[in-house]
Amino acid sequence: MKKIAIYPGTFDPITNGHLDLVERALRIFDEVIIAVAQSQRKQPLFSIRERLNLIRLAVKRFERARVETFNGLLVEYVRKKKGVAILRGLRAVSDFEYELQMAHMNRRLNTNIETVFMMPSEDYSFLTSTIVKEIASLGGDVKDFVPVEVEKALIGKFKIVGDIVE
Numbered sequence: 744m745k746k747i748a749i750y751p752g753t754f755d756p757i758t759n760g761h762l763d764l765v766e767r768a769l770r771i772f773d774e775v776i777i778a779v780a781q782s783q784r785k786q787p788l789f790s791i792r793e794r795l796n797l798i799r800l801a802v803k804r805f806e807r808a809r810v811e812t813f814n815g816l817l818v819e820y821v822r823k824k825k826g827v828a829i830l831r832g833l834r835a836v837s838d839f840e841y842e843l844q845m846a847h848m849n850r851r852l853n854t855n856i857e858t859v860f861m862m863p864s865e866d867y868s869f870l871t872s873t874i875v876k877e878i879a880s881l882g883g884d885v886k887d888f889v890p891v892e893v894e895k896a897l898i899g900k901f902k903i904v905g906d907i908v909e
């Protein structure tokens with residue numbers, strides 16, 4: 744049976760760190776489904792449709808990766824998709840406490856689903872979607888951190904804001 748990993752997150756927007764993790768996971772799993780949460784509470788910069796489109800473009804080169812959105816309980820979604828694992832990234836100790844809590848809670852909710860943590864290349868261990876947005880909003884260069892489509896989308900978002908401020 745195919746081993747499917749579900750990689751959930753907000754991906755606002757997807758970064759090279761996220762992609763590094765997908766690439767690593769594809770060495771272990773047969774398929775990776777990137778599951779984009781609405782995360783309304785986080786007030787995302789990009790709409791769910793924009794995030795899905797940007798991820799689709801970014802993962803085109805990975806034959807065994809695909810993108811979907813999900814609502815509701817993550818473990819329910821994983822069960823429906825016949826996933827064997829939830830994939831999460833660990834960049835630094837600061838990620839650990841929250842991730843541990845989530846992994847234990849998800850295990851409580853469904854004992855058959857494992858959470859697998861992977862570490863990105865050290866080049867991306869400092870990278871967060873939040874920092875990328877911050878740099879882009881200040882007119883900084885983000886091309887080393889995100890795929891080219893995301894770079895363009897960020898410039899587009901902040902250009903309009905900048906024009907209004909000026």
Ligand code: ADP
Pocket residue numbers: 751752753754755758759760761764782830831832833834838862863867868869870871872
């Ligand atoms: P969430 O709202 O679930 O935190 P994110 O899109 O911020 O959504 O992150 C999704 C997952 O990707 C998390 O497990 C996070 O630790 C991981 N992640 C985020 N940035 C990186 C990175 N630079 N390298 C590796 N993993 C990352």
